[in-house]
Amino acid sequence: MDKNKNDLMSLIIKTLKANGLKITEKRQILIEVFLKSPNIHFDFDTLLEEVRKEWPHYGVATLYRNLRIFVDKGILSENIIGNKKYYELKMFNKKKIHA
Template identity: 25%
Template sequence: MNTVKEQLHKSGYKLTPQREVTLSVLLENKSKHLSAEDIFQRVKEQYPEIGLATVYRTLELLYDLKIIDKANFGDGVSRYDFKQSGAKHYNHHLICVNCGKVIEVEDDLLYDVEKIVEHDYKFKVLNHRLTFHGVCRECQLKDESNE
């Protein structure tokens, strides 16, 4: 939280109570990829007078300041999580088409592909995203037990 506070101050912003509770919700749910609405519902439990627009503005500010990442998994809903400190790339994701679970893959699976693109196409890669859509282990086990 102190690191985020410093980043906000360097950029001319304060850590308001609304921003702090939004950050707390993100920290408490680090392993999840919450939508703005999910975050709003959790923030509202702790700060009942907050509005959805305030949560949206806070998330956009944190995204603009590169404190959090925003990802869209093809369903039109933006989801947020903390940026991996020191990471060059976004995390890769595995998305279960049955239950909607999102699993992060922190390995940089495209390192070799990136080097080929840079060499063969003379294209400087700044970032990439990789998303697999499939069925998670839990859903596979449910399916097997229903057969």
Template identity: 35%
Template sequence: MNSVKAWEILKANGYKKTDKRERLLEMFNATEKYLTARQLLDVLKMEYPGMSYDTIYRNLATFVSLGILDETELSGERHFRMQCDAKEHHHHFICMDCGDVKALELCPMEMVGQNLHGYEIENHKFEIYGKCPQCH
């Protein structure tokens, strides 16, 4: 996902282009790492002194619901990143210190599915958490 595609999705769903939304998308577009609302607020408060958590979380919730951002929880805090553009199905390793992400080509669902006889799996998300080589 990039900010051009994100704006297409937002406009198609009736959302107007605002400076704050534009800046949020620029921040996500500039990194592959997961970011927290606190990290976003620290940067945006310098440019928009009246910026609040409510404004950030409202926009993040919109972006997640429209499939623009991925969301995960690390150490009890929600983290966000631009949704992958990968055409191939994959999962992620996420560094709990710096938020770095590494794609995993392996999917454990085949093994897990063997233990769920009679259950219908509609979707899944698999993430591994730890420390990247730079943070280790």
């Protein structure tokens, strides 16, 4: 990971810790997916596919729970387009998707 991505990872980790949340390997994997592709707006199924490349048994409930936490803590934004929810880095991404 390059320096900029390391800095962003550190900021996200500080945000989670400041909110009393543990930094689990599964949360780190999810963060890394977004940092590897910062301009991609992921739907749930695509995110599940991506995190399972690193952790094959990453659970559906775990992903839902972590997405909700990341949205609630201002790390991710959730956008609904049609019948799908899309997620993107909120803390660092100025570019938004539009319906």
